[in-house]
Amino acid sequence: MVGVSDRKQFRDLVDPAVAHDAIDGLDLTPDAETVPLAEARGRVLAERVDAGLDVPGFDRASVDGYAVRGRDTFGADEADPITLDLVGDVHAGVEPEVVVGEGEAAEISTGAVMPDGADAVVMVERTETVGDGGDRPDAVAVRTAVAPGDNVMLAGSDIAAGSRALGPGTRLTARDIGLLSALGRDAVPVRGRPTVAIVSTGDELVRPGGDLESARGQIYDVNSYTIAAGVEEAGGEARLYPHAGDDYDEMERLLLEAADECDLVLSSGSTSASAVDVIYRVVEARGELLLHGVAVKPGKPMLIGELGDSAYVGLPGYPVSALTIFRTFVAPAIREAAGLPEPQTAIATGRMAVRERYSEGRLRLMPAGLVTGADGETLVYPVDKGSGATTSLVEADGVVAVDPDTEYLDAGEDVEVQLFSPDVRAPTLLAAGEDDPALSRLLDRLERPRFLPVGSREGLRRLSNAVPDVAVTAGPIERDVDSVDLGGWEREWGLVVPEGNPAGIDGLADLVDRDLAFVNRGRDAGLRGTLDAALSEVAADRGVERRELVESIRGYEIGTKGFESPARTVARGDADAGVGLRATADGPGLGFVSLGTESMRVLANPERAEKAGVAELREVIAETDVFESLAGYERVE
């Protein structure tokens, strides 16, 4: 293995425009192909389609009625009908056997061939049959005059043989498929979809569905399926290849196989510089490395090159970086090769909700979320959870490209967001604050809400910055932000212990006085504040500072992230007690020592209290049965 200090550090960064040009110079365009009409939707015509026949192919009745010679009806009206002899009938799909002579008419169905002699059709609604009482009428009384050509669609009048029907490059939707059907085409020449190999690398990656060994530092491979979905969205065909480790020979074999089979090879998945180094060496040895290192954040270590007859792009390892770089540099090339235009909905415009500073000397592709403001306008806020966070994928909606020389984006400034997917839309409700199992269920009742589990205090801070619509708050904190209270509930909290409470814990004093392994929540959690308040009471009873007490609690500083985390630690046998909710202690193997209730309140930005998503949340809080179905919960007016 190469020591970290020896690794490539991509010091010669090229301008993003150079990277775009390099990718544009690669040839990803596959051969055209012919597909059955039933599979042609969404595909792009490879060549012009001219009408090979007249549509309709014959003079056609366009209503149900009677085929006549127009001149025979001249003068007919409601008061003074003209009677014509009935000489037969013509049905759709049948060759006419009748000829219509002077003073004659033939019954005709919509779509039927006009019989010889007839040049117009009288609608059935303007006629009346005249009979002698037998099975069939002998004549028809016509109560309107028709001119030659009336209610007849002439051969070729819809589209004439030889006319241009659809141009090359047409993206086939239902209506184009309709026209191709009318022309009798059951197979269509379309642009090929570029095939894109996805090679994910890194010894630590496990495919979703596999078993994870966290002790070994394994994580699930996020990029493979994410980028595959991005490839399909851009009109390419993604092919996943097996994981490659950091071994040179294995990587070489895999990359060459992928290059042989696909138009473009994307490597992706590893955050490990050593895997990137191995790829780098393979591409240099077996292809051509056109550039490495682009002055863009994230995504500096992007590789662009050729491998055999295939194009090659190396994406960064972190998922948000990989999707951003893919979306910015690679997706346009795939769309171009597939003949597809940029989707209309791939860009959203909005105003910055907050001021954001930059001065980084390279293009910054800032992950950004969308939220709808009080007056329906789109607001844009930066999402920065660190490049490694996969949740940024769903907490951001796209990226804002910030020029290298932009020092800051001001609050209120107009920006364009390049959406991660054309289907992305602003959430109907943006909430931030304390995570809670009842809240999860309330959110299920709403359409497309987004919740950022940042903890109570941070939720309030963001609410005061007018980014989220609502803050969800728990425990004994100051809620002195200008806001509208949407309602709230109480949740029972205490100590989660092993089933049967084997250590006989019955309060916080046990944690202080005995040598028990405890597991706490992080400082951002309202529940930690509630615990601290209870510890302060114990301290006051004892006449000491809380600080002294907590030093005696083993594990007090271990701040786990989720409301279930302490319970999970206890269930695993890794702690004697953890702070938690009664609702999280009802799993197998767990017991609960109740210590009280804590209050949760949902507070809304006053300007957005009437926003549909906010109003719905208020209604759901007031009317839901969620609180009855969760242990230790109660709605509070």
Next chain:
Amino acid sequence: MVGVSDRKQFRDLVDPAVAHDAIDGLDLTPDAETVPLAEARGRVLAERVDAGLDVPGFDRASVDGYAVRGRDTFGADEADPITLDLVGDVHAGVEPEVVVGEGEAAEISTGAVMPDGADAVVMVERTETVGDGGDRPDAVAVRTAVAPGDNVMLAGSDIAAGSRALGPGTRLTARDIGLLSALGRDAVPVRGRPTVAIVSTGDELVRPGGDLESARGQIYDVNSYTIAAGVEEAGGEARLYPHAGDDYDEMERLLLEAADECDLVLSSGSTSASAVDVIYRVVEARGELLLHGVAVKPGKPMLIGELGDSAYVGLPGYPVSALTIFRTFVAPAIREAAGLPEPQTAIATGRMAVRERYSEGRLRLMPAGLVTGADGETLVYPVDKGSGATTSLVEADGVVAVDPDTEYLDAGEDVEVQLFSPDVRAPTLLAAGEDDPALSRLLDRLERPRFLPVGSREGLRRLSNAVPDVAVTAGPIERDVDSVDLGGWEREWGLVVPEGNPAGIDGLADLVDRDLAFVNRGRDAGLRGTLDAALSEVAADRGVERRELVESIRGYEIGTKGFESPARTVARGDADAGVGLRATADGPGLGFVSLGTESMRVLANPERAEKAGVAELREVIAETDVFESLAGYERVE
């Protein structure tokens, strides 16, 4: 067969709102299903997905560098580095074997598990190894201080086990697939796609790809594939059933089979009232007919009912009507059943380009086209080619719903267009006028142009109404519309005759003086004007009126629609001569008698001369090699 006069005439029309309610009351929702992650893109989550594990599952280095105890680095800076002993290394995907003690450091890769004892990572860029010259360095000099937690991503900090990850109803895009990957999910519970049976009826219909007998009045089935594409666009799964004729037993068997296998049965395809009658009777006998006849144009004879456990909707037969009714009434129900929102791009807003009168007493779904005006605004124009025209499908972009009590839509009035497909966009260029083989090739050079082959005179009329961007004109007509000339060309015209000119025709006089079968173009064609001008000269030479001459030409009144139509008629042996272009007479079995050249000019709306599509057309006319490659063509400055 039922006589046309006995058929149902749908006199009790219900309000469209009642039809919407009836369809909303049908149950199309299929069971949820589980799909592999790789196939989950575009699907809709059937239930909430909570995190089943912490991500990451361990404290993780977020940079390449050295794992240390933060407090050991306090005071370190560029000028005054602190040297720590190197005690080992930790790589991504491997369980750490080293423990970091006081004054010690371990080399660590991005993504690796933090070794016991260490609580922070120093980036490799801020360090320097110190060695004794052996293979591996002994120590590392750290040039910056780090606090505990720096460059470490704590277990669960991305997403904690138990947190709500994705809500029910989430439409899965690349980013959601990323989060599901991070959680290790390789299978996803999604809403089922409603299965929709498409039963096309009518004895006259032939599936695309089959052989057509025009003499029997056969036409290709347009609705089956069109509606199937519409079903897929709406998130359903279309299944095409074999054609049903007008036979009751066959129809019954087919409809019941479809109802048994699908969530919704759509019948479609026939314009024939007798087929509709048969369906009507089957649904009444074997299911329940909820309503028939809706006060909407087009689409009056819509049927809504139930068949077995399946919902049933009967669409009108004409393609534009069928797609319009499908789009308006059925697609929303399919989307609802699939859990999909209305696509953002399904509605376009614009201003009426012309005044349009109505007063029909029922809801009118007016087919409408889009064109981009001079200042980039969207203009909307009515498309009315008669319900039977399949080309309306590609000449219209959607429909405008006009209330029963609206008497007219004024030019300039704002309207909403419900697009036929979410991907539909205004053409880059809207041209109208004379069809021409060179023009077809010029249009191929443009992206998304639309050409309406309405003939020269009608093209000019529309240009004067400011609907199209350009008019394409041929022959000796007055071009006195305010316009910008974009360029033009000449095309050689004459008589298309059988190969070798067996009748020895050498000019128009032969048509007048001999008993020859001639085939002409329609009155809308510029070429007919050119022919008439030439005939006028012959008449003048003879001292007679042109009218007298043309009475002697057998077939002069037969106005075929396409520029190739006369040549095709001659090639089939159905005429001795036809008016045509040299370029259309180069097929096998054809000869040509030249009679001169006719001038074509392309004229632009002066306000849109700088519109991108118009400017491109001008450039293409000036620079193309199309005129060199077509017999009898020449560019004219």
